[in-house]
Amino acid sequence: MVLTDVLKRWQQLNGNPAFFTTGTDEHGMKIQRAAAKEGMPPKEFCDNNSRKFRELATAANISHDFFIRTTDADHKSAVEQFWMHLKNTPPEGLGLYKGAHEGWYCVSDECFYAEDEVQATVIPQTGRKTMAAIESGSEVEWVKEETWFFPLSKYKDKLLRFYDENPDWIKPRHRMNEVRNWVENHLEDLSITRPASRLNWGIPDPEDSSNTIYVWVDALISYATKAGFASDWQVSSADKGLWPADVHVIGKDIVRFHAVYWPALLMAVGLPLPKKLICHNHWTMSNRKMSKSLGNVVNPLFALQRWDVDPLRYFLMRNGSFSKDMGYSNDVIMTVYEKELQANIGNLFQRISRVKGGKWSTLEAVQWAQKGFDMAHIESAPNATDYMSLEPHLENAPKEFRDQMDDVDLSGAIREIFQLLSQANRFISDTEPWTLVRDKSPETQMRLNWIIYHSADALRIAGILLQPIMPSKAAELLDGLGVKPERRTIEFAEKGKDLDFGVAPQLTTNRARDRAMAQWESLFPPVPGVELLDEEAVTEHSASAPSKSKNRLDRVSEILAQQARRD
Structure with a gap:
């Protein structure tokens, strides 16, 4: 949800209209059995679980436009219309047909697996021998039943041709190789109903209530439901509103359903395919997949309470990966929080906007920039190269960030912001504006305000670009810089x-009580109940001379400045 939310906000930041749908997939055997185990009707069970996900979306500041439930009435209508098109619209031999099916079925994955996709295994908690899907590790059972089939195998050539014509359709590209391999070697006709006698928790075939529509057909159609299918437009409509989707964001475990089943189903009814799939990897705990049975599941609401919303969003986007599973750890989050948020962003903001005695201000610095700096005075400074050292980073970082975001490389984009602000912190350390405040000559005051203005400009740029990732903290930062909405x-x-921002001096004092209070009022305050890590672990520092500052964040910032000098 966070990844999709960031992509939506990025499009809006660029002036593009964007709509985001998420929600809960509520039908199927897995839900039916789980509800029975809890001793409650499936709808009540789903109401409780759906409410939790909606609350989580609100807690994580997810800006969804639609929260669909597959038990919604408008979705049922969309599925029924889509189903009738599958039966009646495709050319001869490409529509649904009836037959018998038997094979290994996985309730938790809600799909059949071929013989070479399952293996014998032992459940570690009980020692019971069973068969499990190799791909997911989930238990399978042998099922034989009468069913409606979708002739997926006859769409093989169409699918492969589509992949050839759209080689970047799936990100990352290695997922496309997996999909192609599956289509070339494992494609079988798809059983898309279940006997209502075995599965009654789902949408029935509108022409035969003894059959329940396969949960994945039901779930995939939800994308079209909220784009207006069956309500605002039909298959034959020239204007299909929001359809097709620009991007589906999915986990790696459901790529087959979205990259094989879904495009084939859309081809069958004559609807355009989504323009792109983004497939993310999974978060692990102690290098193991999170599992309730193993007891290594992170409660996301607790995590949001511990770290606050925006820092956790930042971490998920910074450490998220499309190439490998990602490790979730409070120690790793603490490292990122202190190094990149407190010491890099927060400390830079403190250094230029909350100055003891009001020695300078961002407002005055911007006013100097409005008049224009006399470059002769800047270039004649004793350490002129230091004064000019931030310029290339201010020039390049925004473009690099945009390129990374457009390529959906969130981690790479965040790295550009980190480097920009690391260089800005290094810039202040090298130019030492605090040594210039007593000299009131116009030349020295110009140099002082050159330093503050360019440091503030780095923060201003970073604040704008970070809005999709940290909406609230970015707004707080931009408010603190006086940037107009x-x-x-x-x-x-x-x-x-922008030469129309800045705030008047924000005075601070040297009193210990005021300093103690200030840290809790800072952009990224201390995290209660979290033990600080060794500074060397935070900064990955081993060779630099230790800082003499008594303040931990100042010491971390100085180490980061030394690293920036080497970079």
Whole structure:
């Protein structure tokens, strides 16, 4: 949900209309059995679980436009219409047909597996021998039943041709190789009903209530439901509104359903295919897949309470990966929080906006920039190269960030912001504006405000670009810099693009009580109940001379500045 939310907000930041649907898939054997185990009707069971996901979306500041439940009445209508098209619209031999099916069925994955896709295994908790899907590790059972079939095997050539014509349709590209291999070697006709006698928790065939429509057909159609299918437009409509989707965001365990079944079903009824699939990997705990039975599941609501919403969003996007599973650990989050949020972003903001005695201000610095800096005075400074050292980073970082975001490389985009602000912290350390405040000569004051303005500009650019990832913290940062709301769009995220921001001096004192209170009022305050890590672990530092500062964040910031100098 966070990944999709960031992609939606990124499009909006670029001035593009964007709509985001999420929700809960509520039908199927797995739900039916789980409800029975809890001793309650399936709908009541789903009501409880759906409410939890909706609450989680709210807690994580997910800006969804639609929260669909596959038990919704409009979705049932969409599935029924789609189903009738599958039966009646395709050319001869490409529509549904009746037959008998038997094979290994996985309730938790809600799909059949071929003989070479299952293996004998032992459940570690009980020692019971069983058969399990090799792909997911979930238990399978042998099932034989009368069913309606979708002739998936006859769509093989069409699917392969589509993949050839759209080689970047799936991100990452290695998932496309997996999909092609499956289509070339494992494609079979798809059983798309279950006997109502065995599965009654689902949408029935509108012409034969003794059959229940396969849960994945039901679930996949939800994308079209909220794009207006069967309510605002039909298969034959020229104007299909929001359809097709620009992107589906999915987990690696359901790529087959979205990259094989779904496009074939859309081809069958004559609807356009989604333009892209983004397939993310899984979070693990101690290098093992999170599992309730193993007791290594992270409660996301507890995590949001511990780390706050935006820092957790930042971590998930920073450490998320399309190439491998990702490790979730409080120690790793603490490292990112202290190094990148407190010491890099927060400390830079403190250094330029909350200054003891009001020695400078971002407002005054921007006013100097409005008048224009006399480059002769800047270039004649004793350490002129230090004064000019931030310029290339201000020029390049916004473009690099945009390129990474457009390529859906969230981690790479965040890395660009980290590098920009690391260089800005290094820039302040090297130019030492605090040594210039007593000299009131115009030349020295110009140099002082050159330093503050360019540091503030780095923060301003970073704040604009971070809005999709950390909406609330980015807004707090931009408010603290005095950036007007209408100047927070992508066109202003460039060096020197805004000369109408800044705030008056924000005074602080040296009193210990005030300093103690200030840390809790900072952009990224301490995290209660979380033990700080060794500084070397936080900064991955081993060779630099230790800082003399008594303040831990100042020491971490200085180490980051030393790393930035080497970079």
